[in-house]
Amino acid sequence: MSGTGPYIGLMSGTSLDGVDGVAADFSGPAPRILGHADAAMPAELRASLLALNQPGFDEIHGMSRAALALAELYAEVVAKLLAQTGLAPDRIRAIGAHGQTVRHRPDAGYTVQLNAPARLAELTGIAVVADLRSRDVAAGGHGAPLAPAFHAAVFGTARPQAVLNLGGIANVTLLSPKGVVGYDTGPANLLLDAWCARHTGQPYDRDGRYAASGTLQPALLAELIASEPWLAAPPPKSTGRDLFNETWLDRRLQAWQAAHGPLHPADVQATLQALTVETAAREIRRQQPACEQVWVCGGGARNGGLMRALAAALSCPVAPTDNANVPAQQMEALAFAWLAHRHMEGLAGNLPAVTGAAGPRILGAYYPA
Numbered sequence: 608m609s610g611t612g613p614y615i616g617l618m619s620g621t622s623l624d625g626v627d628g629v630a631a632d633f634s635g636p637a638p639r640i641l642g643h644a645d646a647a648m649p650a651e652l653r654a655s656l657l658a659l660n661q662p663g664f665d666e667i668h669g670m671s672r673a674a675l676a677l678a679e680l681y682a683e684v685v686a687k688l689l690a691q692t693g694l695a696p697d698r699i700r701a702i703g704a705h706g707q708t709v710r711h712r713p714d715a716g717y718t719v720q721l722n723a724p725a726r727l728a729e730l731t732g733i734a735v736v737a738d739l740r741s742r743d744v745a746a747g748g749h750g751a752p753l754a755p756a757f758h759a760a761v762f763g764t765a766r767p768q769a770v771l772n773l774g775g776i777a778n779v780t781l782l783s784p785k786g787v788v789g790y791d792t793g794p795a796n797l798l799l800d801a802w803c804a805r806h807t808g809q810p811y812d813r814d815g816r817y818a819a820s821g822t823l824q825p826a827l828l829a830e831l832i833a834s835e836p837w838l839a840a841p842p843p844k845s846t847g848r849d850l851f852n853e854t855w856l857d858r859r860l861q862a863w864q865a866a867h868g869p870l871h872p873a874d875v876q877a878t879l880q881a882l883t884v885e886t887a888a889r890e891i892r893r894q895q896p897a898c899e900q901v902w903v904c905g906g907g908a909r910n911g912g913l914m915r916a917l918a919a920a921l922s923c924p925v926a927p928t929d930n931a932n933v934p935a936q937q938m939e940a941l942a943f944a945w946l947a948h949r950h951m952e953g954l955a956g957n958l959p960a961v962t963g964a965a966g967p968r969i970l971g972a973y974y975p976a
Contacts, residue, residue: 614700615688615701616631617703620775674726679730681727696732696733713744734976735973736972743968751778755789758942767781769891773910777793779792789842794883799811815912888921903925946970947971954969
C-alpha cells in the first residue's frame, strides 16, 4: 500500500447506534491503525434518521437538518482522533466519510447516504471524500458491499477464507485463489436490536443472553426464510432498512401467529439470531465449501451467543478479526479510510465482480479542506 499522510475513516451503519472512526496509515504493506474513537448516536438524531428511511412529510428539510447534525457528530469523532494521536489537521490527507444510508435502491438507479461533507470539511479543516457508493451505482452496480476490496487487500486471496461483517445487515466476503466474491446475506443486528429494545428496553442483546433465554422455533425460521424472495436471489445483491425493518418482521409474525398461535418474545429473539446465522452460514457453505477460516467483524462479533451459533453452523474455525490484528469494531471505518486513500491515489475502489458494476471506478467526491 502506498500514499503519503494518514487518513481518517468514519462509519455509521444501519444499526444507528453511533459513529466509529479510525486514523490509519497506508504507506506500508499493511494498514496501520493509529487511533480509534467513537461517539454514541444522540437519540433525537437516531429518531430522525430512522424516520427518513420511510417516505414522510417535509423530507428535504428533515434530511438537511439530519445531515448537518451527523456532520457535527462526525467532527466530534475526528476531534477525538486528533487529540488521541497528536496529529494536526494539516497532517491528515483526507477523511473518508461514509454517511448514513437512508435509502438504498440500486434497482431504481440510486442510493442515498445522508451526509454534509462540505460542512465536515469546514468543521475539521481536513479534506473529505464522501458519496462513495453512487459512482458504482451509476455504472450499473449495487454500490455495496464496498468492503470486499479492502478485505482482499488485508487478508489476501492465497487460501479460501471468509470475512463476515455483522452490522445492521450481514455481508460476506469470500476470498480464494479463484478471486473475490462479496454480497449482503440478510439481516443481522438491525432486527435483533429492534426486537430486543421493544421487549426488554435494552438497545441490544448483550452477549446473546435474551436469545439464549428463548427457544429456537425451526418452523418459524423456515417460514421467515421462505417468505422473503430476496434471500434466495443470486449475487450480486445488497439490501438495507428499505427491506428488512420492523414492518417486515411484524407482518410475518402476525401471519404466523394467526395460523399457529402466540409466540413468546424470547423465542422470537432466538429465532432471529438463527435467521442471521443460517442466512450467512448457508452462503459460506454454498459458495466456499472448502473455507478454512471465517473472520467476523462488526458489532455482532461481540455477541458471544451469535458467535457460538455461527461456529456450530460452520465446519471451519470462526474468530473475530481481532485475531488477525484488525479490531472487529474498527474494520468498517478502516475500510472507508482505505477507500479515501484509493480515491486520493486515483485508484478504483470497487470490485465489479462483487457489486455488478460495468467496470472498476474511482469512488467518491472530493471536498477540499
